[in-house]
Amino acid sequence: KAGVTQTPRYLIKTRGQQVTLSCSPISGHRSVSWYQQTPGQGLQFLFEYFSETQRNKGNFPGRFSGRQFSNSRSEMNVSTLELGDSALYLCASSSQDMNTEAFFGQGTRLTVV
Amino acid sequence: QQPVQSPQAVILREGEDAVINCSSSKALYSVHWYRQKHGEAPVFLMILLKGGEQKGHEKISASFNEKKQQSSLYLTASQLSYSGTYFCGTGRNLIFGKGTKLSVKP
Numbered sequence A: 001k002a003g004v005t006q007t008p009r010y011l012i013k014t015r016g017q018q019v020t021l022s023c024s025p026i027s028g029h030r031s032v033s034w035y036q037q038t039p040g041q042g043l044q045f046l047f048e049y050f051s052e053t054q055r056n057k058g059n060f061p062g063r064f065s066g067r068q069f070s071n072s073r074s075e076m077n078v079s080t081l082e083l084g085d086s087a088l089y090l091c092a093s094s095s096q097d098m099n100t101e102a103f104f105g106q107g108t109r110l111t112v113v
Numbered sequence B: 001q002q003p004v005q006s007p008q009a010v011i012l013r014e015g016e017d018a019v020i021n022c023s024s025s026k027a028l029y030s031v032h033w034y035r036q037k038h039g040e041a042p043v044f045l046m047i048l049l050k051g052g053e054q055k056g057h058e059k060i061s062a063s064f065n066e067k068k069q070q071s072s073l074y075l076t077a078s079q080l081s082y083s084g085t086y087f088c089g090t091g092r093n094l095i096f097g098k099g100t101k102l103s104v105k106p
Helices: none
Strands: A005-007 A010-013 A020-024 A030-037 A042-050 A053-057 A064-067 A074-078 A087-096 A110-111 B004-006 B009-013 B018-023 B030-036 B043-048 B054-056 B061-065 B070-075 B082-088 B100-105
Touching: A005 A087, A010 A020, A020 A087, A020 A110, A030 A074, A042 A064, A042 B082, A053 A064, A074 A087, B004 B082, B009 B018, B018 B082, B018 B100, B030 B061, B030 B070, B043 B061, B043 B070, B070 B082
Parallel strands: A010 A110, B009 B100
Antiparallel strands: A005 A020, A020 A074, A030 A042, A030 A087, A042 A053, A064 A074, A087 A110, B004 B018, B018 B070, B030 B043, B030 B082, B043 B054, B061 B070, B082 B100
């Protein structure tokens, strides 16, 4: 069974640009959550999608958005990049809800210069 | 509301025990525990559900005190492979604490 796949693995962008990250969940999983990980801040919740609907949203500015497609693949978009957006972005998939285990992808390392 | 983990870091010798705590200011219905090794993705260890049900790793134990809104992870007879950062997660959104860095030395 294939795991959670995130692409690209590494990305370097310039301030002001926008970026799109992709996450393919485990087959059959309908829930996809996104997290931002920075040193000292741990895993910060961005949003969760379930069956193409955003179910929950964290405390991030509107520059961070996402969507989920009918095949459960999810994308995350960050517009007008800032230096502080440099981080590891992780996505996690689970079958139903948060009473089941979540499987994380390897993440996308975004560097904003 | 982000759960609070303690300690922030702990160093052990192989064979020693450790306890990692997780507390929340909100009522807890479930607590998740994950371990992340350097450069790798977080890996599921355990879920503790309200009512006492546990799902997860057979060699790691944990407790869940619903009344005190706390959970503790017990690592006994630690091995080198236990090294990593441990995160607890709570709530429908699975909000994680800042993590506890565990280092096991030979």
